[in-house]
Amino acid sequence: MILEAKHINKFFLAPEKQQVLKNVSLSLNTGELVSVYGESGSGKSTLLYILSTLDIDFSGGLEIYGQNIKELSSQELPDFRNKHIGFVYQFHYLLPEFTVLQNVMLPAMKLNKKNKEEVRDDALVLLDELGVKEYAKRPSYKLSGGQQQRVAIARALINDPSLIIADEPTGNLDQKNSALIFELLSEITNYKNKTIVVATHDSKIYKNSHRTIEMIDGVIRL
Amino acid sequence: MSIQVFNRTNIFIALQYLSVRKRQSFLAMIGVLLGVTTFIVMVNFMTGVNDFLDDAVFNGSPDIIISATSEKESKNRGFVGLAGISEEKRNRIDSILKVDQNVESYAHQIASPAILISNSKQFPGSIQGVFPIQERTMVDLERRLLKGKGFQSLSKKNTILLGVSLANRLQVSTGDTLKMIVPNGNTIQLKVSGIFSFGITTIDNIRTYVSADILQDLLVQEKGITNVHVKLKNRDNVRLKIALTSAVDAIDTEDWKENNKTIVIGNKVRDILTWSVSFALLLVAGFGIYNILNITVIQKRKDIAVLKTIGYSSNDIVFIFLVQSIIIGVLGSIMGGVLGYILSYLISTTPLDTSDFIIVETYPINFKISYYILGFSFGVLTTVFAGYFPSRKASRVDPVHIIRGL
Numbered sequence: 001m002i003l004e005a006k007h008i009n010k011f012f013l014a015p016e017k018q019q020v021l022k023n024v025s026l027s028l029n030t031g032e033l034v035s036v037y038g039e040s041g042s043g044k045s046t047l048l049y050i051l052s053t054l055d056i057d058f059s060g061g062l063e064i065y066g067q068n069i070k071e072l073s074s075q076e077l078p079d080f081r082n083k084h085i086g087f088v089y090q091f092h093y094l095l096p097e098f099t100v101l102q103n104v105m106l107p108a109m110k111l112n113k114k115n116k117e118e119v120r121d122d123a124l125v126l127l128d129e130l131g132v133k134e135y136a137k138r139p140s141y142k143l144s145g146g147q148q149q150r151v152a153i154a155r156a157l158i159n160d161p162s163l164i165i166a167d168e169p170t171g172n173l174d175q176k177n178s179a180l181i182f183e184l185l186s187e188i189t190n191y192k193n194k195t196i197v198v199a200t201h202d203s204k205i206y207k208n209s210h211r212t213i214e215m216i217d218g219v220i221r222l
Numbered sequence: 223m224s225i226q227v228f229n230r231t232n233i234f235i236a237l238q239y240l241s242v243r244k245r246q247s248f249l250a251m252i253g254v255l256l257g258v259t260t261f262i263v264m265v266n267f268m269t270g271v272n273d274f275l276d277d278a279v280f281n282g283s284p285d286i287i288i289s290a291t292s293e294k295e296s297k298n299r300g301f302v303g304l305a306g307i308s309e310e311k312r313n314r315i316d317s318i319l320k321v322d323q324n325v326e327s328y329a330h331q332i333a334s335p336a337i338l339i340s341n342s343k344q345f346p347g348s349i350q351g352v353f354p355i356q357e358r359t360m361v362d363l364e365r366r367l368l369k370g371k372g373f374q375s376l377s378k379k380n381t382i383l384l385g386v387s388l389a390n391r392l393q394v395s396t397g398d399t400l401k402m403i404v405p406n407g408n409t410i411q412l413k414v415s416g417i418f419s420f421g422i423t424t425i426d427n428i429r430t431y432v433s434a435d436i437l438q439d440l441l442v443q444e445k446g447i448t449n450v451h452v453k454l455k456n457r458d459n460v461r462l463k464i465a466l467t468s469a470v471d472a473i474d475t476e477d478w479k480e481n482n483k484t485i486v487i488g489n490k491v492r493d494i495l496t497w498s499v500s501f502a503l504l505l506v507a508g509f510g511i512y513n514i515l516n517i518t519v520i521q522k523r524k525d526i527a528v529l530k531t532i533g534y535s536s537n538d539i540v541f542i543f544l545v546q547s548i549i550i551g552v553l554g555s556i557m558g559g560v561l562g563y564i565l566s567y568l569i570s571t572t573p574l575d576t577s578d579f580i581i582v583e584t585y586p587i588n589f590k591i592s593y594y595i596l597g598f599s600f601g602v603l604t605t606v607f608a609g610y611f612p613s614r615k616a617s618r619v620d621p622v623h624i625i626r627g628l
Contacts, residue, residue: 045626049622049625052531054530054531054621054622054625055622074535074536075535075537077535078530078533078534078535078536078538079533079535081531081532081533082532082533082534083533087531087532089625093524093525093527093528093625094528095525095528095529096525097238097239097242097525098238102238106231106235106529106532107532107533109230109231109234110231110532110533110534110538111533112229112231155532159533167625
């Protein structure tokens with residue numbers, strides 16, 4: 001088991017007090033592709049932010065890799081995230097000041113386990129696997145949406161994290177690119193033995209994932 | 223902030239941000255540059271003027287002048303009698319001055335009103351009779367001589383030293399002779415043995431030195447003196463005045479501050495002006511940096527959120543933004559120092575159309591390394607301060623908030 005969440009409750013205080021997550025418990029195993037689907041406002045994004053340790057303002061327990069997230073200080077939390085969790089967003093969010101290659105290298109440079117040349121080689125291998133190696137030297141904003149999303153996946157993989165969290169990764173892409181991204185995610189789970197949690201509206205994704213979790217009004221149905 | 227935020231990766235990110243916004247960064251740097259340049263030029267110039275005036279006025283005049291109380295009255299009575307300091311009082315004053323720790327040196331003088339007459343002009347004024355050996359410890363006249371010789375030439379009888387403006391007015395030069403008439407009607411022929419300039423017209427216009435012996439003879443005042451001049455080690459400590467007036471009856475003491483109020487105030491005004499203008503300019507430069515970084519932080523909220531989700535901590539973010547402003551500050555300050563030096567140098571070589579008040583060929587400029595260090599520290603401190611608040615703001619960006627698209 002790589003992740004275990006127990007009885008998670010989450011409230012939004014503004015504009016008015018509202019319970020977004022109601023007693024959510026779930027556990028994830030290594031090598032699983034799990035999709036979370038539900039209407040917008042159902043709480044699936046909120047759940048993802050909590051699972052990815054970005055939002056720690058909740059009640060209940062969350063253990064990732066046997067580490068109780070609530071026990072990490074605000075200094076340790078970013079390091080933990082850097083090491084163990086990769087993140088892919090709906091709007092790819094590459095840093096426009098940096099080249100494609102630099103974007104992929106940034107998390108590894110933060111981790112500082114390998115020297116710059118090794119990091120560069122790792123990044124190029126990933127970019128190659130994801131089919132965007134030829135754009136490595138380009139400024140990231142000059143790529144198309146589908147290409148940018150593939151770069152973002154490479155960035156999420158660079159530190160070889162066990163858990164990858166993707167928030168509507170195909171939400172902003174056309175059919176062809178969506179299919180491509182989905183295939184990549186499946187391959188990553190199957191061949192790289194990662195656990196991937198995907199929040200999505202995309203029926204193709206949730207029908208083809210190992211497990212689906214439906215969220216309705218802050219409650220999950222496994 | 224822990225030391226681990228200071229790493230190549232964070233610096234790399236900061237540099238990348240700076241280089242993408244070259245124009246804005248450059249403008250911010252120009253702001254710092256102007257602030258530091260102005261500071262250095264102003265400080266160099268203002269302290270240059272202050273030091274020049276200090277040197278000319280205060281080093282050319284004694285720090286404390288001791289005179290007999292009735293001297294002024296006798297002057298008002300029409301230059302008849304000469305109120306001297308009696309030998310007994312003089313000895314008491316000398317004994318105090320000899321033991322006082324703050325006394326650098328002192329000299330006796332006999333001053334008298336007199337009329338100087340050259341071939342074509344005449345001039346009434348106050349003549350100072352000095353004892354050359356004593357007076358040399360008080361006034362460094364050698365440095366201020368334009369022609370002829372200094373105090374040592376007074377040991378020969380019948381010689382006079384003149385301020386340059388006075389010499390011009392009398393139309394005499396070294397080697398020429400003058401006639402001097404003192405209030406009791408006695409006259410003497412004097413040879414001009416030296417012409418000096420203190421650079422201050424008010425001094426160069428009236429100051430004359432003759433040997434005290436000559437004046438004592440002319441006034442029939444054997445061993446008579448009218449003033450004691452005192453030079454202090456620490457000029458700001460004038461407590462000696464109290465010791466003197468309480469120990470010796472019927473003497474007046476005047477210190478340099480009382481005698482040169484306008485110059486003392488002028489120095490203060492220049493100091494205030496320098497500091498306030500420089501401070502204002504650096505403040506403006508600081509606001510420039512604050513503004514630019516603030517806008518950057520607002521524009522880059524998404525990027526900051528991304529950096530946080532991929533593992534960069536709040537301290538990393540503070541560092542990344544603060545480094546940008548420090549780089550701007552350091553480069554701007556260094557360039558400001560260089561430009562400040564160049565401008566100061568140019569000003570120091572600019573001929574000055576002299577006013578009546580001071581006589582100087584070029585603008586007085588002070589080149590002190592400490593002003594450059596101060597200007598540099600000011601520039602960097604301002605930018606660190608201005609950069610800190612936007613940086614802290616950046617570090618507080620909540621990634622969830624941003625990713626949600628709120």
